[in-house]
Amino acid sequence: MAEVRPGRIIETPTEARQAEPAPSVLALLTASTGLAVLIPGMVRFAFFRV
Template sequence: MVKKKHGVIIETPTEARQAEPGPSILLLLIISVSIAVIAMGIVWFLFFRT
């Protein structure tokens, strides 16, 4: 709930972010980094292997 104090809106950090932190961000980061590493491995294997 938004509260005003001396004309300034006072919010908690969660209200200011409009979201709650959760494990979904960590999961997204792990998956995207894993895909990038696999893709770079495939490119190395196809083009730079001697």
């Protein structure tokens, strides 16, 4: 358990490293993967139409 001192919160290294991944991480990965697929497809369509 974190120890509260005047003006500071004291945590062990294990407590300080623990965090939950936020839903924004999933949104970021989804958006970046989608763009990684979409942009090369658009470039191929624009410049290499057959």
